[in-house]
Amino acid sequence: MFIVTVQDVARLAGVSPGTVSRVFNGNVPVREQTKRKVLEAATQLNYRPNFIAQGLRMKKSQTIGLIVPELHSEGFVQVIKAIESVIYEQGYSLILCSSDEDPEREKANIQTLIHRNIDGLILCPVSTDVTSFDELSHTDIPFVLLDRMIDGIETDIIKGNDQLGCYEATKYLVELGHEKIGVLSKPPTIPFVVERLLGYQNALEDCGIPYHTGLVRFSSHFSHHAMQACEELLTSEKPTAIFSMSSTLTMSLLKVVKKLNLSIPDDISIIGYGESEWNSLLNPPLTAVGLNGNQMGTIAANMLFRRIREGREKRGFETVLLPVSLSVRSSCRSH
C-alpha cells in the first residue's frame, strides 16, 4: 500500500510539511500562491490526510461510536440508518457495536471505543448500574443516551414518551370495553419496561379498573420462552385484549394466536409495540404504538454533533421526549 504523506506533497510543492498541513486545515493564513502549489501537488499525488495520524496528534478520530442492545429487531435499523446518514454528512465514520443485551459486553464495548478515541458516543444502555458507565463519565467524550435513561447519569437524552404511549394504548382498549387486558413485556430489569408498565397501570387506575398481576407476563426475546408466556397468558387468564410491549414478543404472540386458532380481533384484540411496514400488511392490520425511529436517530446524532462542537457541559443537558403514538388499524374491536 502506497500511503501518500504530507512529506510527499511538501516535496513536490517545494514547501515544508507544516505548510501542507496548514493549507489543509485552513485556519491559518497561507499565501494564495503557496496554497495553489500545495493543492496542485496534493491532487496530482491523490493525497488524503491519514485519519489515524491525525487522530493520534489531535486526540480525536472523526469517529462516532454507537452501541445498540440488539440487532435482531427492525426497531433499531431505522435509527441506525438515520444516525449513519448524519454521521456521513458530517464527514465522520460510524463504529457500530452491539451489546447483545449483555452488560459485560456493553462495558467492553465502551472501553474499546474510548481507546479508539471516538469523538462522541450514542448509547442505548443495557446496564442499569451507574458504575458501568464510570469510565465513560471520566472522559470528556460527549455522549447521548438513546431510548433509555440511567439514574445518576447527567447527559443529553433522547427517548420515546413510553409512559404516555402505553397509557393511551391501554385507555384505547378500555374505551373499547376491555377490562381483562393482558400485557406481554420484556423483563422489568430493563429500565424502560417499568415506564411502559406505569402507563398501563395509570390508565387502568384512571379508568377504575383494578390491576391484576396475573395479566402481566414477562419474557425474554427467545422465541420458545415468549411463546410459552403467550400461551399461558391466553389460556389461563383469558384476557379479551393483549398489549404486547415489544415487537419481538408480538411476533411470538401472533404465532401462538394462530396456533390456538384464535381470530383477531373477534376472539382477542391485540396492540403491538413498534412501527413496522409489516404492521399494515398483516391481516388484520395491526394496531400499534410506536415512535419514529428515523426522527429519533437524526435528533440523537444532531444533539451529539452540537455537543462535540460546543464541548461537553458548556450548556445544560437536554432531554428530548419523542411522541409514542397510537396507530389504530384493525386488530382491536369493542367488547
Place this chain on the structure above:
Amino acid sequence: MFIVTVQDVARLAGVSPGTVSRVFNGNVPVREQTKRKVLEAATQLNYRPNFIAQGLRMKKSQTIGLIVPELHSEGFVQVIKAIESVIYEQGYSLILCSSDEDPEREKANIQTLIHRNIDGLILCPVSTDVTSFDELSHTDIPFVLLDRMIDGIETDIIKGNDQLGCYEATKYLVELGHEKIGVLSKPPTIPFVVERLLGYQNALEDCGIPYHTGLVRFSSHFSHHAMQACEELLTSEKPTAIFSMSSTLTMSLLKVVKKLNLSIPDDISIIGYGESEWNSLLNPPLTAVGLNGNQMGTIAANMLFRRIREGREKRGFETVLLPVSLSVRSSCRSH
C-alpha cells in the same frame, strides 16, 4: 481525559516503555519477574493500549469496514448482526457505512475506509464499474465481496445462488399450472438482477413456456414507483402468479393486491424474495425464496479474517455459493 500510556506503566514498574510493549505483545521473551511487575502496574493504572497509536505505528487498526448498499430492508440486518458478532469476538471493531445505492457515495466510503487503515473490508458493491474499486485493489487490504460480484475483480466472494433459487421458484409456479408468471424486480443495472432473471427465463424455457417481456416489470424501491409498477403489471397483463424478486417490492405488491381487493392465492399466487420472520405471520403465509443471512455474514467475516491472517493472495481466491431455497407456505395455489 486521562490517557494512561506505556510511559506511565513503565515508570511505575521501573522499566522502559519498550519492555511494557513487549510484555503486552508477548512475541518476545521477557523475564517472568519483569512481566509480573509490568502487568501489576498496568492493572493498577488500568492501562489499555491506545489503538490509534498502535495503528499508526503498525499500519493497522484492528478495524473492519463494512459497506452495505442500504439500511432500509431487514435483509441486511441479519448479515450485519452476524458480521458484528464475529468481529467482536476477534477483538476488532466494525465501521459501518451505507452507500445508499449510490456509486459516488460508495467510492467516498471506500476512500475514507482506506485512509482509516482498515485491516479488511466486506463490501456489497453498488457500482458495476471496475474502476470504482481501483483504489481499493491498489492497496493490499483484503476484502470480500458480499452478495454481488463484479466482473474483473479477483477476490473472495460470497453470494447466494440467486439463479438457481429463482429457477426453482419459477419452476414451482409452472408445476402448479401457471403460465402467465409476472416478475417484479429492481432495475437490471444491479448485477444480481440479471442473474435472478436468468433463473426465471431458464425455468420458463425448460418448461416450454415462451418468455414475454411485458410480464417483467422493473422498479426502484421507492414506494410510489413500486406500487405503480405493481398495479400496471396486475391490471394490464393479468398474470395468474407473480414472483417478486425484492422484499421491498413485495411490500408494495401486497399493498396493491389489498387495494385492488384481490385475494391471495385465489386471484393471484405470489412468491416473495428474502426470508423474514414476518413471512409466516402474513395471511396467507408467504411462500418465498431466500438465503440465510446469518450464515452469509458469518462466512463472510470468517473468510476475511482468514485472509487477514494469511495475507492477501497467498491462496487462490474462493467463491462461496450459498443456497437460495424455496420455503413453500400458502400464497400460491394451482391454476
Place this chain on the structure above:
DNA sequence: CTGAAAGCGCTTACAG
C-alpha cells in the same frame, strides 16, 4: 532479557 532511539503521519507553538 532489556534500554535507548527512531519513526509511523500528522499538527502546532516557536521563531523568524
Place this chain on the structure above:
DNA sequence: CTGAAAGCGCTTACAG
C-alpha cells in the same frame, strides 16, 4: 506568511 522541531502513544530493529 513559512520552516524546523517537538511530540501524540506506540513498536521494533539495534546494541548491549
